[in-house]
Amino acid sequence: MNAESYRLYGGNPSPYSRKLRAILRYRRLPHVWKVGTPDTLPEIAQVRPRLIPVLRIPETGELRVDSTPLALLLEQRHPDQRSILPPDPADAFVCHLLEDFADEWLTKLMFHYRWHEDATADWASHWIVRDAMPAATGKAHDQAARMFHERQRGRMAMVGCTPGNAPVIEASYERLLDVLGPFVGGAQYLFGSRPSLADFALYGQLAQLTIDPWPQRVCRARAPAVESWVITLDDAAGIEGEWQPERGAAVRKALLEMVGAEYLPFLRANAAALDAGRARVELEIRGRAFVQEPFGYQQKCYAELRRRWQSLDAAARTTLEPLLEETGCLALLA
Structure with a gap:
């Protein structure tokens, strides 16, 4: 080394x-x-x-x-070595917002699809144990897989992956695939022909959703190009590209609509529940009930997003306000 x-x-x-x-x-x-x-x-x-x-x-x-x-x-x-942050401040803010959405909302999709269905949960528990405990075989492997399976299923309610929330989560995954499917492919990324921090956050969740059996089936049936995009982005060392934000404007807008309709309402409700000392976050997302325990880390995420918005210079905010208002994000960041 x-x-x-x-x-x-x-x-x-x-x-x-x-x-x-x-x-x-x-x-x-x-x-x-x-x-x-x-x-x-x-x-x-x-x-x-x-x-x-x-x-x-x-x-x-x-x-x-x-x-x-x-x-x-x-x-x-390494500021001069293939940066993953768009140089324009307004684009950089959108990049951070979409990265946070991928990290904190799409992970609910990943967790639901990994552990809700029995066959996929069984497959995933064995894969995870093989990855982390390669020397374990036979009964030792099976016991470790069973224990991990039970542990993860026991955590589902904590992260909002309940049967009651399943319609919201599954509709969100299908919507994400519908947004990305027609766009990805070749050298197509959110801000041009080179990947950004937001692309890598999307990749992280989709790298699991396109390998676990149940969500992989959904992806292959609905948007097979997404799986190919994920495979390419796994090692993008050979990709040479440019920041061309105009190329990804439509897909960014569609993703921001998801942020404004799904993720930011959850963040606001989560923060309100924690501030009030309530034991449950309760809200409607696209007309469906969504309920889970409040989560402290995501309160910090909401505060950081709002801080980033307030710290933007006036010109960048002026540029972004029409887009954020149209996608339902602006009022939830103010």
Whole structure:
């Protein structure tokens, strides 16, 4: 390993691990990918909170977590090496907003489709154990897979993946495929012919949704080009492109409509529930009830999005206000 290489600890079934690995690959930043196994986990045992991915900074050995701050850290450390942030401030804001939507809303889709259906849940639990515990075989493997299966299904209500919320979640996945399907393919990304932070966040969730059996079937039937786009973006080191935001204007607008109708209403209701000390977030999304426990991290996400909006210069806000108003986002960010 090169002395200047990053070390990225994660897992193949982790959307955020795949997101950051794809960013490192695209940016051609020397790194070593280390799956979190019993052999490698002692190297990151001191990390808190216990999340993946974990990135080891080469010069200091410092271990850092959380894919979005890590992606932004890489921007600070390598500002001139294939940046994934559009240079225009208004475009950069939309990029951050769509990345947050992918990380925090689309992960509900990923979790629902992975654990709701028995056959896919069984497949996923065995894949995850093979990835994290490659030495386990026979009864040891089966027992670990069964325990992980039960643990994850026990967490479904906490992240909003309940039978009652299933119609909202499944309609959201179908809508996402309908938006992306006609657009992706070739060198088509949200802000031109080069991928952005928002593209990599979409990729992270879709890398799971296009490999787990049930959502893969849905994708192949509804928007097969999306799976091909995901495969290409897994290693985009060879892609050369330009920022051409006019090319992706229509698909960004359609995604922002999803943000304004689905994600930001949830964030506002979640923040209100936490502020009021309520045990449940309750709202309607596109005319359907959506209920879950409030989630503190997503309150921070909402505050950060609103901070970013307020910190934009007047010219960028003026540029974006008509688009954000038309897509239902503006009032929820003000």
